[in-house]
Amino acid sequence: MSLLSQSFPPSPTYTEKDIPDLSGKVYLVTGGYSGVGLEVSRVLYHKGGRVIIVGRSQESYDTAVYDIKANPGETPESKPGSLEFVKIDLVDLTTIKPAIDDLLTRIDRLDVVWYNAGVMVPPVGSTTKQGYELQWGTNVVAHFAIHALLTPILTSTAASSSSAAGSVRAIWVSSILHTRSPKPYGINFDDINYTKTKASPWLTYAQSKAGAVVLADEYAKRSVADAGVGDDGTKKNHVMSISLNPGNLKTNLQRHNTSWMRTFMYDLILYPQRMGGLTELYAGLAPDTGVEEFNGGYVIPFGRKDEIVAHVKKGLVEAGTGKKLWEMLEDEVKPYI
Ligand SMILES: NC(=O)c1ccc[n+]([C@@H]2O[C@H](COP(=O)([O-])OP(=O)(O)OC[C@H]3O[C@@H](n4cnc5c(N)ncnc54)[C@H](OP(=O)(O)O)[C@@H]3O)[C@@H](O)[C@H]2O)c1
Numbered sequence: 001m002s003l004l005s006q007s008f009p010p011s012p013t014y015t016e017k018d019i020p021d022l023s024g025k026v027y028l029v030t031g032g033y034s035g036v037g038l039e040v041s042r043v044l045y046h047k048g049g050r051v052i053i054v055g056r057s058q059e060s061y062d063t064a065v066y067d068i069k070a071n072p073g074e075t076p077e078s079k080p081g082s083l084e085f086v087k088i089d090l091v092d093l094t095t096i097k098p099a100i101d102d103l104l105t106r107i108d109r110l111d112v113v114w115y116n117a118g119v120m121v122p123p124v125g126s127t128t129k130q131g132y133e134l135q136w137g138t139n140v141v142a143h144f145a146i147h148a149l150l151t152p153i154l155t156s157t158a159a160s161s162s163s164a165a166g167s168v169r170a171i172w173v174s175s176i177l178h179t180r181s182p183k184p185y186g187i188n189f190d191d192i193n194y195t196k197t198k199a200s201p202w203l204t205y206a207q208s209k210a211g212a213v214v215l216a217d218e219y220a221k222r223s224v225a226d227a228g229v230g231d232d233g234t235k236k237n238h239v240m241s242i243s244l245n246p247g248n249l250k251t252n253l254q255r256h257n258t259s260w261m262r263t264f265m266y267d268l269i270l271y272p273q274r275m276g277g278l279t280e281l282y283a284g285l286a287p288d289t290g291v292e293e294f295n296g297g298y299v300i301p302f303g304r305k306d307e308i309v310a311h312v313k314k315g316l317v318e319a320g321t322g323k324k325l326w327e328m329l330e331d332e333v334k335p336y337i
Contacts, residue, residue, distance in 0.1 A: 005300075006176050007248060012275065012302035014282040016074045022049035022081065024162075026110050027284075028150070030054040030090070030143065031117025033064035035251030036173075039277025040114055040284075041083070042068045046075040050082050052103065054117065054146070056089040073274065090117055090142035092129040093336040100149040109157040112284040113150060114171045115143040115212070120253045121201040133193040135204050140211035143172075145333040147219070151239075155226050159236040166290025169240040170219060171283050174212035174298075176245045177205060178309060185315025186210035187325060211325065213298060213308045214315070216243035218322030220296030240295050243308070244283045246276035247301030275302045 027044050031037040032053035044051045045068050055061055065083050072078040086103050089095045118139045128137030147170065158168035182188040182203060187210055191197050194204055220241040227238035250270040282303030283289055289299065300306040307313065315321035 003176065003179065006245060006306070007269070009247060009301040009304070012278045012282070014286045014303045015278055016043055016047075017076055019043060019047050019075075019281065019285055021079060022047040023079070025112075026050045026052070026107050026157075028052040028054060028086075028110060028113045030088075030113075030115055030146065032114070033057075033060045035253060036246050036249060036273050036276035036280060037114065037116040038064055038067070039073070039274045040116065040280050042071070042073050043075060043277060043281055045069075045081050045083055046072040046078040048079040048081040050084075050107075052084050052086055052107070054086045054088050054099075056087065056095075058085065058087065061085045088142075088146070090128075090138045091134065093142060093145055093333065094129070096142065096145050097149065097337050100146060104149075104153060107153070109160065109162075110150060110153045111157060111163070111167065112169045112171065113147075113154065114173065114280055114284060115147065116171075116173045116280065117143075118173065118208075118253065120205050124201055127193075131193075133195075133204050135201070135208040136192060136211070139205075139208035140215070141329060141332065143212075144215065144329040145337055147215075148330070148333060148337050151226070154239045155223070158223075158239045159227060159230075163237060164290070165237045166240055166287075166292070166294075168237070169242060169284055169290070170216075170223075171280060172212040172216040172219075172241070172243040173280065174216075174243045174245055174308075175205075175209040176248070176300075177202070178209040178213055178245075178312060180206040181210035181309075181312060182207055183311055185319050185321050186309075186312035187214060187315065187321055189321075189324065189328075210312050213243040213312055214322050214325050216241045216298075217296045217308075217316050218326045221322070222326070224295070238295075240290060242283045242289060242294065242297050242299060244279055244299035245301060246279045247271055249273050249276040251276070271301075278302050 126134035
């Protein structure tokens with residue numbers, strides 16, 4: 001589908017009224033206290049879900065709780081669920097394991113996880129505590145580490161008799177800008193952190209968003225293998241893995257983008273953050289994205305199926321970038337999980 005159609009999408013067809021009662025289900029949203037993630041958390045909460053918000057600021061979480069509870073948005077009849085906070089700073093891998101281990105003592109299922117938190121075009125040279133380029137480290141490496149720790153509970157929830165096939169999902173938030181990721185294959189394995197060569201922060205952002213679609217594709221294959229077979233010899237249900245572009249939205253993501261001209265232009269072309277929330281909810285909850293053909297799929301605004309960009313796809317098919325990235329990250333995060 002054209003970039004134009006992604007930039008100026010039709011109205012969403014999957015909205016709050018289509019989302020069923022989520023009582024008894026458990027959801028996790030990284031960055032769920034602001035921007036697009038806040039809209040996802042809002043709907044999940046008012047539909048009765050147990051919502052775990054991952055973020056680095058207790059204050060931002062408290063503000064979001066007040067906002068979410070006071071404002072059900074477009075949910076027709078609120079049936080409040082619950083909200084809880086897991087404090088993780090994605091720029092520091094050492095904060096992840098203690099927080100997720102603690103969470104895992106409190107939950108016995110996890111239905112959908114949205115790897116939504118992200119940072120865009122910080123000052124050139126910004127790095128994480130472990131020395132990764134800030135966008136790569138935050139958007140990709142830290143989420144991979146969280147995913148590694150959550151994989152067992154996602155797998156067991158998918159296999160449980162209380163879960164419908166296709167209902168347990170890992171959602172990897174990418175962007176239309178993954179189309180601008182480095183050629184030839186989206187990930188510059190020779191210099192992922194761009195320490196040897198100079199790059200604009202837009203290129204490194206784009207690479208991090210290609211990382212999301214590559215990990216979604218690779219996990220789609222691995223989750224099927226991870227699921228295994230039951231005692232009766234039939235294949236157990238597996239976790240679905242989907243990436244998405246939430247749309248061009250008015251959120252805090254532009255915080256590092258201080259040019260007044262750009263801010264003015266953005267005001268004209270950006271959509272309300274609720275629309276991005278609906279795109280993420282479509283990927284995570286809609287029945288039509290839970291079917292087998294959708295595993296490894298890509299969703300565009302405001303809830304449609306599409307294809308990832310050709311050069312990143314070519315990398316997956318011809319250069320095995322999925323396996324390569326997965327195995328590289330497994331090695332890198334091992335000391336922290
Ligand atoms: N807005 C758009 O037009 C657009 C377009 C395409 C894709 N996206 C993607 O959509 C996702 C959500 O972005 P958004 O637009 O909602 O932006 P946002 O309002 O800036 O939200 C980003 C979230 O990520 C969190 N985050 C950033 N760094 C973190 C860290 N080190 N530790 C923990 N949390 C951290 C932020 O928390 P703090 O407030 O504490 O920093 C915030 O909650 C991102 O992955 C973004 O790349 C957005």
